[in-house]
Amino acid sequence: MSEGGKFEDNSCGEVPPEEARRQADRLKKKISDICVKCRTEKSTLLFRKESICWPCYEDQIIRKFKTQLNATRKNKSQLEKVLIAFSGGPSSRALIHILNECILGRSNQASAFFEIGGIIHIDESGVTKPETAEEKEKLAQVAASYNIPYHSVPFGSIFNDSENPTQETNREKIEKLMQGCTTNTTREDIIFHMRNLLIANTARTLGYEKVLFGTSASRMATTLISLVCKGRGYNVAQEIGNNDTKYGDVQFGYPMRDFLGKEVSVYNHHKHLEDVFLPSLDTKTSDPKFSIDHLTESFIEGLQVDFSHTVHTLLRSSVKLTMPKIDQPMTCSICAASLLPSTTSQSIGGEGKEDSCCGENGCGGEEWLVVVANISDYVCGGCHRVMNEISPQVLPPYVQHNADRNGRSSRLRSQIEDYLLDDGE
Amino acid sequence: MKECTRCKTGRAVVKRPKTAEMMCKPCFYHVFEEEIHQTIVDNKLFKAGDRVAIAASGGKDSTVLAEVMTTLNQRYNYGLDLFLLSVDEGITGYRDDSLETVKRNQEQYKIPLKIVSYEELYGWTMDAIVAKIGLKNNCTFCGVFRRQALDRGAMLLKADKIVTGHNADDIAETVLLNLLRGDISRLTRCTSITTGTEDALPRMKPFKYTYEKEIVMYAYFKKLDYFSTECIYSPNAYRGYARNFLKDLEAIRPSSIIGENLHIQQETLSKIPEQGKCSRCNYISSNPVCKACILLDSLNRGMPKIEIADEGEKVEKEVVPTSVHKTINF
Ligand SMILES: [Zn+2]
Ligand SMILES: [Zn+2]
Ligand SMILES: [Zn+2]
Ligand SMILES: [Zn+2]
Numbered sequence: 001m002s003e004g005g006k007f008e009d010n011s012c013g014e015v016p017p018e019e020a021r022r023q024a025d026r027l028k029k030k031i032s033d034i035c036v037k038c039r040t041e042k043s044t045l046l047f048r049k050e051s052i053c054w055p056c057y058e059d060q061i062i063r064k065f066k067t068q069l070n071a072t073r074k075n076k077s078q079l080e081k082v083l084i085a086f087s088g089g090p091s092s093r094a095l096i097h098i099l100n101e102c103i104l105g106r107s108n109q110a111s112a113f114f115e116i117g118g119i120i121h122i123d124e125s126g127v128t129k130p131e132t133a134e135e136k137e138k139l140a141q142v143a144a145s146y147n148i149p150y151h152s153v154p155f156g157s158i159f160n161d162s163e164n165p166t167q168e169t170n171r172e173k174i175e176k177l178m179q180g181c182t183t184n185t186t187r188e189d190i191i192f193h194m195r196n197l198l199i200a201n202t203a204r205t206l207g208y209e210k211v212l213f214g215t216s217a218s219r220m221a222t223t224l225i226s227l228v229c230k231g232r233g234y235n236v237a238q239e240i241g242n243n244d245t246k247y248g249d250v251q252f253g254y255p256m257r258d259f260l261g262k263e264v265s266v267y268n269h270h271k272h273l274e275d276v277f278l279p280s281l282d283t284k285t286s287d288p289k290f291s292i293d294h295l296t297e298s299f300i301e302g303l304q305v306d307f308s309h310t311v312h313t314l315l316r317s318s319v320k321l322t323m324p325k326i327d328q329p330m331t332c333s334i335c336a337a338s339l340l341p342s343t344t345s346q347s348i349g350g351e352g353k354e355d356s357c358c359g360e361n362g363c364g365g366e367e368w369l370v371v372v373a374n375i376s377d378y379v380c381g382g383c384h385r386v387m388n389e390i391s392p393q394v395l396p397p398y399v400q401h402n403a404d405r406n407g408r409s410s411r412l413r414s415q416i417e418d419y420l421l422d423d424g425e
Numbered sequence: 426m427k428e429c430t431r432c433k434t435g436r437a438v439v440k441r442p443k444t445a446e447m448m449c450k451p452c453f454y455h456v457f458e459e460e461i462h463q464t465i466v467d468n469k470l471f472k473a474g475d476r477v478a479i480a481a482s483g484g485k486d487s488t489v490l491a492e493v494m495t496t497l498n499q500r501y502n503y504g505l506d507l508f509l510l511s512v513d514e515g516i517t518g519y520r521d522d523s524l525e526t527v528k529r530n531q532e533q534y535k536i537p538l539k540i541v542s543y544e545e546l547y548g549w550t551m552d553a554i555v556a557k558i559g560l561k562n563n564c565t566f567c568g569v570f571r572r573q574a575l576d577r578g579a580m581l582l583k584a585d586k587i588v589t590g591h592n593a594d595d596i597a598e599t600v601l602l603n604l605l606r607g608d609i610s611r612l613t614r615c616t617s618i619t620t621g622t623e624d625a626l627p628r629m630k631p632f633k634y635t636y637e638k639e640i641v642m643y644a645y646f647k648k649l650d651y652f653s654t655e656c657i658y659s660p661n662a663y664r665g666y667a668r669n670f671l672k673d674l675e676a677i678r679p680s681s682i683i684g685e686n687l688h689i690q691q692e693t694l695s696k697i698p699e700q701g702k703c704s705r706c707n708y709i710s711s712n713p714v715c716k717a718c719i720l721l722d723s724l725n726r727g728m729p730k731i732e733i734a735d736e737g738e739k740v741e742k743e744v745v746p747t748s749v750h751k752t753i754n755f
Contacts (some may be wrong), residue, residue: 313607
């Protein structure tokens with residue numbers, strides 16, 4: 001039995017989709033060659049079912065961008081110096097251009113509130129095939145063409161540990177990290193979180209309080225579903241919300257979140273903005289079940305083709321999901337998500353009996369079981385699943401440091417617990 | 426021979442999808458039932474003396490539900506007054522057979538059975554509805570009508586609570602669909618283990634943490650009598666997509682979605698309209714006229730001979746005032 005209801009619920013007075021399409025077609029025929037916005041130019045593009053001219057398209061993009069950009073502002077009276085995260089992809093490529101344009105002249109408002117301090121790129125050589133000299137040059141060139149300082153940070157620096165330097169190179173450690181994961185889902189999952197952590201840490205070191213990401217609506221929607229599927233539903237707001245507090249003093253913002261991937265492509269094409277294609281783990285796969293991220297991406301893409309409101313509906317859902325208010329939360333040792341008080345990672349995930357080892361043969365002896373227990377006690381629900389699919393010894397040292405710190409503070413807390421006044425609900 | 430990891434003596438015949446433990450049949454039954462008992466106890470789903478309607482469709486979930494509820498009620502002296510409640514949608518060939526199964530369940534578990542039909546509640550069978558509107562939106566009708574039919578039937582029979590066989594997989598599917606349609610209020614409701622605690626009859630989902638595969642295994646090994654055909658009117662594009670996705674997801678990482686791991690913005694929750702009553706049928710509704718009545722209206726508009734007002738009044742009189750059934754959970 002299932003809880004009734006279905007998507008195409010036309011009973012509530014909404015116009016059925018076919019009807020809407022017919023209306024749009026009729027509309028299109030009527031004004032097929034005149035832009036519906038300015039009503040003077042010839043229309044050449046279709047934007048959200050309206051045929052418009054290029055200047056009006058650009059105008060729409062800038063307008064929607066500014067709305068989203070404004071939504072990321074925390075302190076409304078201050079000028080914010082931002083760092084832009086640049087993956088090389090079309091959406092973050094467009095972000096650099098649009099933000100720069102907004103600040104340089106098209107909008108006095110943006111220039112009064114924002115200043116681009118730098119561009120950061122995480123060089124994932126080793127996770128995937130190493131970046132070529134040509135690719136490195138292209139990436140740096142993008143920043144240079146806007147006169148913006150460029151920081152390329154190697155992914156391997158996530159392993160940097162001033163206390164215990166080792167002989168192994170970071171590249172070797174990345175290799176071990178990738179080999180130590182038993183699933184592609186976990187590989188992608190930890191790369192995502194460690195990349196974000198690196199960006200946040202670098203931003204903090206460089207003195208930034210805000211990083212802007214080029215994440216598009218399509219990507220956001222995919223991320224929402226894949227987070228939920230990976231047991232990270234509680235942290236949706238922290239991962240893809242504006243005004244998140246995941247990394248404490250460094251805030252992530254997503255001003256491109258209103259745009260579909262193809263809308264960005266159209267913009268980049270007209271503006272001759274070239275992105276730098278860098279392969280990801282699933283670039284070459286033909287297996288639809290390569291990973292949860294990969295599967296989710298094709299699921300949402302497929303739905304979007306048949307139901308064009310899919311992505312934007314998901315975005316509306318995502319903004320309604322929040323983190324519960326937690327006073328001085330402990331944070332996940334791996335991904336920095338807030339841990340829920342009074343619930344262990346087990347009950348966050350809602351799954352029982354995950355504490356025992358992975359159950360596969362050859363998963364090691366007691367030595368590392370001690371380490372597992374330690375880290376596993378201080379990870380979020382999503383990372384708890386990660387722990388089932390990774391050999392803990394390949395994790396970067398920061399994870400153990402965080403777990404130790406969490407352990408100390410929870411021991412301290414338990415000692416003084418009786419004297420703490422409960423001001424919660 | 427593979428040895429059972431739990432009792433170390435029995436022959437392992439199943440690998441539990443939930444924990445990958447190898448188990449013998451008796452141990453599997455035991456942990457399966459005990460986990461559900463634990464869910465019931467931890468969430469305080471029932472209290473002694475409760476009159477509980479088991480939503481019985483004749484399908485595997487509800488058949489296992491009837492088996493487990495009667496078993497646990499005896500084993501732990503819950504003191505529940507159990508009965509089976511079935512809804513006859515009036516779908517020829519589908520419900521006829523599944524209702525036969527439910528009738529056999531009634532004899533097997535020695536608990537009474539009450540069948541409420543769409544025809545008596547709404548004046549329409551699903552067959553008649555499909556004949557009228559075609560296959561386009563019939564699942565909307567069926568879903569809305571079924572939800573009310575269970576409540577109305579249970580109220581007529583003076584039940585305190587309804588238990589449904591929604592399992593972890595169902596809940597995952599509902600979570601996904603509600604995210605996809607942006608239905609946040611339903612998203613909240615579908616993930617909670619009990620719903621409708623205000624004015625409607627509380628609904629309990631003791632299988633919330635139970636994997637569908639384990640329910641199938643339980644039914645299979647116990648040779649439970651169940652009816653296994655999808656509703657013939659059921660397939661719809663969106664749900665189909667979602668199901669395939671979840672199936673693939675499970676292949677990648679078993680039971681990935683857990684319904685509980687979402688948190689809804691407080692302001693959003695308070696914006697959800699207060700539950701009032703339908704002015705036509707008196708059923709709990711957030712709008713002046715409930716969805717079933719609106720749907721009925723649209724159906725009946727094409728058929729002037731059936732007057733919606735009469736039908737509504739008739740139902741209204743039959744429905745026991747809901748306030749009587751307010752149950753305090755402990
Ligand atoms: Zn125009
Ligand atoms: Zn985590
Ligand atoms: Zn056994
Ligand atoms: Zn009504």
